[in-house]
Amino acid sequence: MADKIILEVARYSPERDAKPSFQSYEVPVYKEWVVLDALNYIKDQVDGSLTYRWSCRMGICGSCGMMVNGEPKLTCATFLSSYAHNGSKVRVEPLRYFPVVRDLVTELSDFLVKLTKVKPWLIRHDEPPLTQGEFLQTPDQLDRYKQFSMCINCTLCYAACPVVGLDPVFVGPAAIALAQRYNMDSRDQGTEERTAVLAHPEGIWGCTFVGECTRVCPKHVDPAGAIQQYKLKAALDWVKSFVMPGEHKSKDVRSEAAND
Amino acid sequence: MERQSNEAFFWTLFSAGGVIAAILIPVHIFLFGLAFPLGWLPAPSYEHMMALVRLPVVRIYLFVLCSLPLFHWAHRFRYTLFDGLQVKHLNEVIFTLCYGGAVVGTVLAGYLLWNMG
Amino acid sequence: MCAVKQPTTRTAPAYTEFHPRWYRPQVSVYWWLFQRQYLKFILRELSSVFVAAFVVITLLQLNALRNGPEAYARFQQWLQTPAAIALNVVSFCFVVFHAITWFNLAPSAMAVRLRGKPLPDFMVAAPNYAVWLVVSGAVAWLVLR
Ligand code: SF4
Ligand code: FES
Numbered sequence: 001m002a003d004k005i006i007l008e009v010a011r012y013s014p015e016r017d018a019k020p021s022f023q024s025y026e027v028p029v030y031k032e033w034v035v036l037d038a039l040n041y042i043k044d045q046v047d048g049s050l051t052y053r054w055s056c057r058m059g060i061c062g063s064c065g066m067m068v069n070g071e072p073k074l075t076c077a078t079f080l081s082s083y084a085h086n087g088s089k090v091r092v093e094p095l096r097y098f099p100v101v102r103d104l105v106t107e108l109s110d111f112l113v114k115l116t117k118v119k120p121w122l123i124r125h126d127e128p129p130l131t132q133g134e135f136l137q138t139p140d141q142l143d144r145y146k147q148f149s150m151c152i153n154c155t156l157c158y159a160a161c162p163v164v165g166l167d168p169v170f171v172g173p174a175a176i177a178l179a180q181r182y183n184m185d186s187r188d189q190g191t192e193e194r195t196a197v198l199a200h201p202e203g204i205w206g207c208t209f210v211g212e213c214t215r216v217c218p219k220h221v222d223p224a225g226a227i228q229q230y231k232l233k234a235a236l237d238w239v240k241s242f243v244m245p246g247e248h249k250s251k252d253v254r255s256e257a258a259n260d
Numbered sequence: 261m262e263r264q265s266n267e268a269f270f271w272t273l274f275s276a277g278g279v280i281a282a283i284l285i286p287v288h289i290f291l292f293g294l295a296f297p298l299g300w301l302p303a304p305s306y307e308h309m310m311a312l313v314r315l316p317v318v319r320i321y322l323f324v325l326c327s328l329p330l331f332h333w334a335h336r337f338r339y340t341l342f343d344g345l346q347v348k349h350l351n352e353v354i355f356t357l358c359y360g361g362a363v364v365g366t367v368l369a370g371y372l373l374w375n376m377g
Numbered sequence: 378m379c380a381v382k383q384p385t386t387r388t389a390p391a392y393t394e395f396h397p398r399w400y401r402p403q404v405s406v407y408w409w410l411f412q413r414q415y416l417k418f419i420l421r422e423l424s425s426v427f428v429a430a431f432v433v434i435t436l437l438q439l440n441a442l443r444n445g446p447e448a449y450a451r452f453q454q455w456l457q458t459p460a461a462i463a464l465n466v467v468s469f470c471f472v473v474f475h476a477i478t479w480f481n482l483a484p485s486a487m488a489v490r491l492r493g494k495p496l497p498d499f500m501v502a503a504p505n506y507a508v509w510l511v512v513s514g515a516v517a518w519l520v521l522r
Contacts (some may be wrong), residue, residue, distance in 0.1 A: 287513035310440055322439070333426065333428050
């Protein structure tokens with residue numbers, strides 16, 4: 001007979017409830033079960049109305065993020081057994097700081113809008129003719145941004161970041177890390193455009209380096225590091241603009257941004 | 261967009277102050293706040309202290325030691341107040357008080373060190 | 378402000394506007410109290426208060442020096458009072474905490490690379506500690522000489 005634990009799951013129905021409440025389910029624990037397996041068990045065997053997102057169940061689609069005992073986790077990559085011994089309770093809630101659509105499903109539009117704002121794509125000012133062939137990149141050049149490109153947009157880092165909760169306009173960890181991913185790409189020429197959006201109290205300067213985003217990231221993206229590197233660079237640029245006033249290139253971009 | 265360069269400026273002061281505070285302040289507190297008052301080490305005489313403080317290098321050192329960490333404090337403290345107490349609406353007041361304090365401290369340090377006999 | 382805010386209203390899908398039915402959680406004023414990591418963060422930030430306290434004490438000390446041997450002796454007596462000792466003990470703990478967190482976080486702000494390879498974090502942090510030791514030793518030597 002398998003061990004049993006109690007899963008306390010946050011339930012919220014927009015039609016019925018003013019705010020979420022917890023519902024307890026008894027679920028068996030098998031050694032190889034992740035939290036998502038327990039949720040699927042509930043949905044299949046106990047209560048079909050439970051609503052949550054998942055898809056790949058292998059830590060790559062980024063849709064199954066939830067708070068497990070207060071920690072943002074990919075539920076498909078979090079073993080129940082690491083939380084539960086016989087008879088213990090595990091709390092599952094929707095990711096913190098996001099509006100809740102229903103039960104464990106969060107509303108992501110705000111994040112997606114922020115993501116597009118940092119222009120996470122290759123920006124070129126000159127387009128060399130196709131006959132010139134592809135852009136070549138050395139392994140070293142790839143290595144510079146590879147870490148930041150591993151992001152799966154699971155938004156765990158947003159749920160970990162108190163600034164996201166306190167300041168809803170803050171662009172947030174993953175979006176800034178992705179901006180940095182393109183800034184560090186040898187094929188990209190859009191750093192200044194992105195800096196115009198991000199060197200801002202609602203961008204990098206809003207971050208107080210709590211560091212939680214980096215700790216919870218399941219893909220080791222290190223968004224906190226990306227933001228600090230960004231700050232350091234912006235500060236150095238600022239110092240440089242003093243030492244060599246003429247050479248400060250981001251100026252024209254800045255006035256452009258102010259006009260729009 | 262003016263805030264942009266301002267933030268870079270304040271962050272630069274914050275970081276510089278953080279480095280100074282991390283490297284220098286522990287040993288200062290250990291010596292003058294603990295070791296000498298508690299008699300773990302023989303306290304330097306008034307004359308020795310004055311001889312040190314008369315050196316221009318030492319004065320510059322002390323000025324930096326007092327000024328930059330204050331800006332470090334101003335930056336951290338203002339964010340802690342904003343976030344910890346959720347008092348965003350007092351933004352301007354807190355900003356003025358924190359950086360005002362840092363500027364006053366810097367001026368005082370300058371005055372004291374300049375007029376050190 | 379506008380550079381970041383405007384697009385939200387412009388590009389957000391229409392159905393997300395004025396959506397009445399989401400549950401929007403509120404952040405508690407005590408958010409930093411109930412989670413170990415957040416508490417550590419707030420303590421790290423509050424170490425700056427003791428940094429400022431140190432500067433104030435140092436300014437008082439300089440003032441006492443300037444006012445002559447008696448004033449300085451009085452100041453040194455004040456430093457021996459239990460209150461001053463207690464303050465300095467707490468301050469010392471906090472500034473050491475500040476120093477350690479500062480040195481350890483430095484590597485993430487500086488992606489130092491050597492011959493095209495990123496240096497491991499401890500290799501970036503280690504020189505900080507070395508400088509810390511040497512400088513502390515130098516200061517102590519100068520004062521005690
Ligand atoms: S940075 Fe990490 S935690 Fe944040 S969204 Fe990307 S993968 Fe998830
Ligand atoms: S289900 Fe895809 S990441 Fe968990």
